[in-house]
Amino acid sequence: xxxxxxxxxxxxxxxxxxxxxxxxxxxxxxxxxxxxxxxxxxxxxxxxxxxxxxxxxxxxxxxxxxxxxxxxxxxxxxxxxxxxxxxxxxxxxxxxxxxxxxxxxxxxxxxxxxxxxxxxxxxxxxxxxxxxxxxxxxxxxxxxxxxxxxxxxxxxxxxxxxxxxxxxxxxxxxxxxxxxxxxxxxxxxxxxxxxxxxxxxxxxxxxxxxxxxxxxxxxxxxxxxxxxxxxxxxxxxxxxxxxxxxxxxxxxxxxxxxxxxxxxxxxxxxxxxxxxxxxxxxxxxxxxxxxxxxxxxxxxxxxxxxxxxxxxxxxxxxxxxxxxxxxx
Amino acid sequence: xxxxxxxxxxxxxxxxxxxxxxxxxxxxxxxxxxxxxxxxxxxxxxxxxxxxxxxxxxxxxxxxxxxxxxxxxxxxxxxxxxxxxxxxxxxxxxxxxxxxxxxxxxxxxxxxxxxxxxxxxxxxxxxxxxxxxxxxxxxxxxxxxxxxxxxxxxxxxxxxxxxxxxxxxxxxxxxxxxxxxxxxxxxxxxxxxxxxxxxxxxxxxxxxxxxxxxxxxxxxxxxxxxxxxxxxxxxxxxxxxxxxxxxxxxxxxxxxxxxxxxxxxxxxxxxxxxxxxxxxxxxxxxxxxxxxxxxxxxxxxxxxxxxxxxxxxxxxxxxxxxxxxxxx
Numbered sequence: 001x002x003x004x005x006x007x008x009x010x011x012x013x014x015x016x017x018x019x020x021x022x023x024x025x026x027x028x029x030x031x032x033x034x035x036x037x038x039x040x041x042x043x044x045x046x047x048x049x050x051x052x053x054x055x056x057x058x059x060x061x062x063x064x065x066x067x068x069x070x071x072x073x074x075x076x077x078x079x080x081x082x083x084x085x086x087x088x089x090x091x092x093x094x095x096x097x098x099x100x101x102x103x104x105x106x107x108x109x110x111x112x113x114x115x116x117x118x119x120x121x122x123x124x125x126x127x128x129x130x131x132x133x134x135x136x137x138x139x140x141x142x143x144x145x146x147x148x149x150x151x152x153x154x155x156x157x158x159x160x161x162x163x164x165x166x167x168x169x170x171x172x173x174x175x176x177x178x179x180x181x182x183x184x185x186x187x188x189x190x191x192x193x194x195x196x197x198x199x200x201x202x203x204x205x206x207x208x209x210x211x212x213x214x215x216x217x218x219x220x221x222x223x224x225x226x227x228x229x230x231x232x233x234x235x236x237x238x239x240x241x242x243x244x245x246x247x248x249x250x251x252x253x254x255x256x257x258x259x260x261x262x263x264x265x266x267x268x269x270x271x272x273x274x275x276x277x278x279x280x281x282x283x284x285x286x287x288x289x290x291x292x293x294x295x296x297x298x299x300x301x302x303x304x305x306x307x308x309x310x311x312x313x314x315x316x317x318x319x320x321x322x323x324x325x326x327x328x
Numbered sequence: 329x330x331x332x333x334x335x336x337x338x339x340x341x342x343x344x345x346x347x348x349x350x351x352x353x354x355x356x357x358x359x360x361x362x363x364x365x366x367x368x369x370x371x372x373x374x375x376x377x378x379x380x381x382x383x384x385x386x387x388x389x390x391x392x393x394x395x396x397x398x399x400x401x402x403x404x405x406x407x408x409x410x411x412x413x414x415x416x417x418x419x420x421x422x423x424x425x426x427x428x429x430x431x432x433x434x435x436x437x438x439x440x441x442x443x444x445x446x447x448x449x450x451x452x453x454x455x456x457x458x459x460x461x462x463x464x465x466x467x468x469x470x471x472x473x474x475x476x477x478x479x480x481x482x483x484x485x486x487x488x489x490x491x492x493x494x495x496x497x498x499x500x501x502x503x504x505x506x507x508x509x510x511x512x513x514x515x516x517x518x519x520x521x522x523x524x525x526x527x528x529x530x531x532x533x534x535x536x537x538x539x540x541x542x543x544x545x546x547x548x549x550x551x552x553x554x555x556x557x558x559x560x561x562x563x564x565x566x567x568x569x570x571x572x573x574x575x576x577x578x579x580x581x582x583x584x585x586x587x588x589x590x591x592x593x594x595x596x597x598x599x600x601x602x603x604x605x606x607x608x609x610x611x612x613x614x615x616x617x618x619x620x621x622x623x624x625x626x627x628x629x630x631x632x633x634x635x636x637x638x639x640x641x642x643x644x645x646x647x648x649x650x651x652x653x654x655x656x
Binding site for chain 1: 330331332334335337338339340341342343344345346347348350351352353355394395397398401405414427430431434435436437438439509513514515516517518519536539540541542543544545546547548551554555558
């Protein structure tokens with residue numbers, strides 16, 4: 001989706017690594033917690049968050065991971081390790097990201113296990129709530145629904161960027177997860193990061209990544225830094241020739257796709273898409289629409305019982321609602 | 329250690345990736361098992377194994393991972409998932425790689441757990457034996473010590489390359505693990521791979537990596553392919569100017585270090601290093617010495633109880649024998 005933007009950018013986004021560079025396990029940062037964090041990557045992460053103003057970074061620890069998927073594993077492992085009662089219940093309000101159950105139960109860990117829809121959770125305070133906001137799959141802005149005084153929360157903010165959603169100011173949660181794949185489109189680079197308030201949690205996360213993969217590819221971190229820098233430079237030092245700026249490009253692309261999708265859905269008369277009111281975007285400095293990365297499509301036709309199956313027959317690939325804690 | 333070689337190689341080993349390249353989660357391979365495997369990486373892995381003749385690749389599935397550390401997780405998860413009785417006992421003959429216990433028990437998985445020294449294992453056939461050969465830390469050539477008719481074996485062959493050990497022909501085990509860090513020195517690239525005979529095991533390993541990190545950095549795979557190609561080209565198409573060849577360079581470097589270490593140890597009269605007989609190396613086509621990546625140093629001085637502590641006082645960093653299933 002964003003490939004044409006990066007083609008237009010050209011050489012500024014190219015990364016070049018000599019055979020003798022970045023050979024070591026360790027990085028040159030003096031970070032005593034995340035010893036494998038490349039300083040240029042950490043700097044560009046903090047810089048882009050400052051420019052977009054979507055998340056507080058001051059006084060936060062930055063932990064890098066192999067995509068936000070490894071960040072989720074690292075976060076659950078860290079929070080559950082600190083907790084005394086095992087297994088900890090991991091919940092998320094339905095419809096939830098369809099990979100959460102598989103990720104949480106992958107290792108059949110004794111530390112934690114998937115406990116389903118947060119709205120249906122009837123346990124005590126021994127839980128971790130995954131709060132995805134804007135939410136995958138339905139694009140809504142989410143808040144934790146279980147009691148704040150107890151349990152622990154992880155905010156998965158993969159889609160909290162201006163092309164998907166109006167920016168409502170900097171988020172300020174205990175643990176916030178981001179990923180290059182959704183921010184810039186570079187899924188193949190496998191880079192995610194966490195902003196973490198608590199030092200002990202940050203340390204436990206880095207320890208997990210040390211024993212899971214002994215750190216994170218330096219090549220990917222260098223490339224991610226290059227990519228993030230192009231985006232930030234585009235806003236801090238706009239080129240006089242009116243070169244495209246990433247979030248503007250991304251929003252335009254998503255708007256175009258959503259327009260076409262809404263038209264097709266409207267013409268069919270059989271489906272319902274979520275509606276979002278325009279909100280003031282503090283990044284674009286104007287009212288902006290919400291354009292989720294996914295469309296959460298509800299079927300109104302009583303004759304269609306299995307929506308995924310219906311679409312498969314007409315060569316449209318979808319994922320059934322049942323994977324998101326809903327029905328077919 | 330190998331950085332000077334890569335400096336001398338120069339531009340041939342440089343990787344260059346444009347902003348619009350390798351953005352996707354998926355790779356362009358038609359591999360239906362390891363869907364994130366870059367074809368150029370897979371080709372260079374198979375090519376180098378053919379040239380060095382250290383491992384059979386025909387009919388094997390190649391699985392790529394984030395270093396051989398993730399490969400170990402993936403292998404244990406795959407083998408234990410196929411097994412019916414949980415937890416499976418994971419063992420390795422002491423002295424064993426000091427990270428095995430931590431890696432195995434990281435997730436406190438219900439599928440498997442660390443059960444210590446293989447030589448002391450008294451269970452039935454419900455085990456997985458990790459066979460590290462040449463062995464980290466002591467450099468010996470290892471064979472599985474528990475009954476072949478039962479249990480499962482994983483061969484960790486990180487050091488089975490000509491600079492460390494004479495090549496005795498292609499290894500032909502069910503599951504063989506390799507890593508770029510030991511083969512070429514590029515630890516920061518976080519690339520490991522497995523050669524796997526059984527299709528179901530290979531599929532389960534790829535499934536694990538999908539849910540652990542949704543695949544492996546494309547940038548790292550592309551760089552690894554570039555690096556491996558330089559080594560293979562050096563032997564298949566040697567340059568007329570007598571440019572250095574990697575395994576020759578590496579062996580020379582290790583020989584120099586071991587010579588100095590053996591001299592220092594001999595002069596001290598307090599320590600014993602392993603001795604290896606020269607063996608015919610089928611790669612160098614001559615008798616060659618063994619030069620392990622680590623030195624397994626035994627202290628003979630009765631006044632020294634804690635070897636790591638003794639060395640720390642004289643500013644030499646070591647790792648105590650107790651981490652390897654031995655004593656201090």
